[in-house]
Amino acid sequence: MNTLRVEGTEDTPHIVLDKxxxxxxxxxxSLPEDSxxxxxxxxxxxxAYSKDPNADTTLIFKLEYFNTASSKLILDILxxxxxxxxxxxxxxxxxxxxxxxxxxxxFSELVEIPFEFIPYEPGSMGPQS
Amino acid sequence: MQRFVPxxxxxxxxxxxxxxxxxxxxxxxxxxxxERVSVRRKVIGVMIESLQNxxxxxxxxxxxxxxxxxxxxxxxxxxxxxxxCNPVCKSKVPRLKASxxxxxxxxxxxxxxxxxxxxxxxxxxxxxxxxxxxxxMAMKSGARLAFDFPEISDGCCLFCLEVxxxxxxxxxxxxxxxxxxx
Numbered sequence: 001m002n003t004l005r006v007e008g009t010e011d012t013p014h015i016v017l018d019k020x021x022x023x024x025x026x027x028x029x030s031l032p033e034d035s036x037x038x039x040x041x042x043x044x045x046x047x048a049y050s051k052d053p054n055a056d057t058t059l060i061f062k063l064e065y066f067n068t069a070s071s072k073l074i075l076d077i078l079x080x081x082x083x084x085x086x087x088x089x090x091x092x093x094x095x096x097x098x099x100x101x102x103x104x105x106x107f108s109e110l111v112e113i114p115f116e117f118i119p120y121e122p123g124s125m126g127p128q129s
Numbered sequence: 130m131q132r133f134v135p136x137x138x139x140x141x142x143x144x145x146x147x148x149x150x151x152x153x154x155x156x157x158x159x160x161x162x163x164e165r166v167s168v169r170r171k172v173i174g175v176m177i178e179s180l181q182n183x184x185x186x187x188x189x190x191x192x193x194x195x196x197x198x199x200x201x202x203x204x205x206x207x208x209x210x211x212x213x214c215n216p217v218c219k220s221k222v223p224r225l226k227a228s229x230x231x232x233x234x235x236x237x238x239x240x241x242x243x244x245x246x247x248x249x250x251x252x253x254x255x256x257x258x259x260x261x262x263x264x265x266m267a268m269k270s271g272a273r274l275a276f277d278f279p280e281i282s283d284g285c286c287l288f289c290l291e292v293x294x295x296x297x298x299x300x301x302x303x304x305x306x307x308x309x310x311x
Contacts, residue, residue, distance in 0.1 A: 011149055031177050033145040033184075036253055065170070067177050068261035072253050096167035099174065099269060106245055122166050 001052075004045045012038060013063065017045050022054035026074075027062040027092075035069035039076070046080045053084045059113075062092035062120075063100065071103070078111045088114045095119040133203030133210050140199040148180045155202060164296065171269045171294050172209050176202065178262040179292065183215040185256045208296055214289040222278050222286055229290075232263050233273045240268050266292050 001019040008014030008028040016025045024046070032038040049057075059081060066074065081087045091104035101117060108115035137155045139147065152173060159169045183198045198215040217225065235243060244264045251260045267274055275291040 010153065011145075031181070065174060065177060067181055068265050069181075069253060069258060071248060071261065072251075075248060094166060094170070096165070097170050098167070099171065106241075106248070110245070110249055 022057045025060040029064050030066040030070040035073050039073040050084050056086045060090045082111050090116050092118045131205040133205050136202045138201045143184045168296050175266050175269050175292050179213045182262050209294045211292045214287045217288045229276050232267050
C-alpha cells in the first residue's frame with residue numbers, strides 16, 4: 001500500500017499516511033475552502049488501510065488551526081479507524097492553547113479510541129514525517 | 130468607552146485567497162506586536178470562522194449584484210473586537226436570529242454540550258458548513274455574541290456580528306468548564 005503524502009500549505013495540513021510504519025499524521029493548518037474534497041483521498045486511503053491494518057496504528061494530530069468544517073472530517077477519520085484493533089491517537093497541542101487541548105478531549109469522548117495528550121512548547125516542530 | 134485601533138479591515142467580496150491574505154497579515158501584525166500565542170490562536174480561530182462564514186453564506190442582493198461584505202478587527206488595551214457584516218435575504222433573518230439568541234442564552238456547559246452534539250449529528254451542508262461556527266466563536270470568546278440586522282433594501286439585510294476576545298489572561302469558557310467538572 002503506497003504512502004499518501006500531502007505537503008502542507010498555509011490553509012491545508014501536512015499529511016503522511018504510512019502503512020509501513022503504521023503512522024498516520026495530520027499536522028499544521030486545516031482550513032480548506034472545500035474540506036470534504038480535501039479529505040476525500042485521506043478517507044479513501046484509511047478505508048483501504050482498515051481492511052488490512054497493521055497490528056499497531058498511531059494516528060498523530062498536531063494542528064495549529066482547523067475550521068469547524070474540518071472538525072467534521074477529523075471525526076470521520078476517527079470513526080473510520082474506530083473498529084480497527086490497535087489504534088491509538090496522539091493529540092499534540094501547544095501548551096498554552098487550551099482550545100486545541102479541549103477540542104482533542106471532545107473528540108476522545110466521541111470515539112472508542114485511546115487518546116494521549118501531548119503538550120509542546122512554542123517553536124517546537126514535533127512530529128513532521 | 131474603549132478605543133479600538135484597527136488591526137485589519139476589508140470591504141468587498143471575499144474569496145478564499147483574500148481570506149488567507151487577511152489571516153496572514155493579521156497574524157504577522159499580532160506577532161510583531163508581541164501578542165501572546167494563546168490570544169493569537171483564539172483571535173485567528175474566530176477570524177477563520179467569521180470570514181469563511183461570510184464567504185459561504187453571502188447572499189446576492191436584488192438585481193444580481195453581490196452585496197458588500199465587510200470585516201474589521203481592532204484592538205483596545207483589553208480586548209480584540211472582530212466585526213463581520215454580510216448581506217443576507219430577509220427570509221433568513223428569523224432563523225439566524227434564533228440561532229444567535231439560543232447561543233447567547235446557553236451557559237458554558239450547555240455550549241459545550243451543543244458543540245459536541247452538533248459535531249456528532251450534523252452532516253456538512255451543501256455549502257460545506259458544519260453548523261458549528263456560532264457556537265465555536267462563542268466558546269472561544271467566552272462572551273455573548275453581539276449582532277444586528279440593519280435593512281439595506283427590500284428583501285435584504287446586513288447580518289452584522291461582533292465577537293470580542295479578551296487579551297488579558299483569563300481562562301477560556303472551555304477551561305472554566307473543566308474546572309467546574311468534578
